[in-house]
Amino acid sequence: MKKLTIIAAIAIFGAANAQKLGATAGFAVLNARVTTPNYYDPSGMPQRGYDASDSQAGGYLGLFGEFGVANNFRFVPGVNLLMAKDSKALQVPLIFKYFIKSSFNVGAGPQLTFDFGSVPAEFKNYYNRTNIGIAFGLGYDFKNNLGIEARYGIQLNDHFKGLPRDAGAAAKLNVINLGVNYKF
Numbered sequence: 001m002k003k004l005t006i007i008a009a010i011a012i013f014g015a016a017n018a019q020k021l022g023a024t025a026g027f028a029v030l031n032a033r034v035t036t037p038n039y040y041d042p043s044g045m046p047q048r049g050y051d052a053s054d055s056q057a058g059g060y061l062g063l064f065g066e067f068g069v070a071n072n073f074r075f076v077p078g079v080n081l082l083m084a085k086d087s088k089a090l091q092v093p094l095i096f097k098y099f100i101k102s103s104f105n106v107g108a109g110p111q112l113t114f115d116f117g118s119v120p121a122e123f124k125n126y127y128n129r130t131n132i133g134i135a136f137g138l139g140y141d142f143k144n145n146l147g148i149e150a151r152y153g154i155q156l157n158d159h160f161k162g163l164p165r166d167a168g169a170a171a172k173l174n175v176i177n178l179g180v181n182y183k184f
Helices: 002-016 121-126
Strands: 020-036 050-068 073-084 088-099 104-115 130-141 146-155 170-183
Touching: 020 073, 050 088, 050 170, 073 104, 088 130, 088 146, 104 146, 104 170, 130 170
Parallel strands: none
Antiparallel strands: 020 050, 020 170, 050 073, 073 088, 088 104, 104 130, 130 146, 146 170
């Protein structure tokens, strides 16, 4: 919770000093993949590993700031609340945008996601709620301060923590954001 408070404070401070502020909302798809290797249960019997994926559709609401860095470059940090059927998370994209034309842009940068969803009891001691990733996407800004955006975030770290390196278990969450934004 301490990390989350620090990130929120930085985001609020950054937004207060932004050249432009904005709000964003849209559709989100959360794609999770969990794999575990074959293992032996407590009685010594071999058990088959687990490999599954799941997608949930939902939405997001957020705020962002926009800072001019150079002629066609802008830094756009934001804070989004992601909501899906079984998941809630705080997403913090830190995107650098390059404007190819005055309205069309491509962007990439780090993205943090803090998972607030429920965790099965057997994973509670091994679950990392902090997702460190990279995001990239496209956007288009209309002349009336309205814009559209599409972004794909890939998790780089693992949701499992504290397991031996040779355990082979992995859990990743990737997120697609499709939305609109409005600059004040």
